Amino acid sequence: MTADTTFKEFVEEMGLKFSLLDFGSREYRNLVEAFNEVKFKLEAEEDAREYEKERARLMLSERSATENLLDRHAQRPKSGTPFAGSQP
Numbered sequence: 001m002t003a004d005t006t007f008k009e010f011v012e013e014m015g016l017k018f019s020l021l022d023f024g025s026r027e028y029r030n031l032v033e034a035f036n037e038v039k040f041k042l043e044a045e046e047d048a049r050e051y052e053k054e055r056a057r058l059m060l061s062e063r064s065a066t067e068n069l070l071d072r073h074a075q076r077p078k079s080g081t082p083f084a085g086s087q088p
Contacts, residue, residue: 003042010035 001010011018011031021028 001038001042003039003046007032007035010038 001013005013008018011021014031016031021031
């Protein structure tokens with residue numbers, strides 16, 4: 001089952017005929033409950049993947065910013081060397 005699976009497809013994947021279901025029966029309610037549980041789990045897994053992707057992107061962005069700062073610091077003139085525009 002995927003996040004795009006419909007209830008009808010879910011029922012048929014269970015080996016049942018959707019058209020033969022009694023929509024008020026206990027079997028129907030159990031199938032709806034099982035379907036909703038699986039859907040919720042799939043959505044939670046997708047949310048977790050998206051969260052991890054965003055977290056990794058932010059970590060890379062932060063690392064890049066830190067490296068840029070370190071590079072700028074390393075490129076500063078040595079002590080005693082005047083900065084451009086500074087008075088000797």
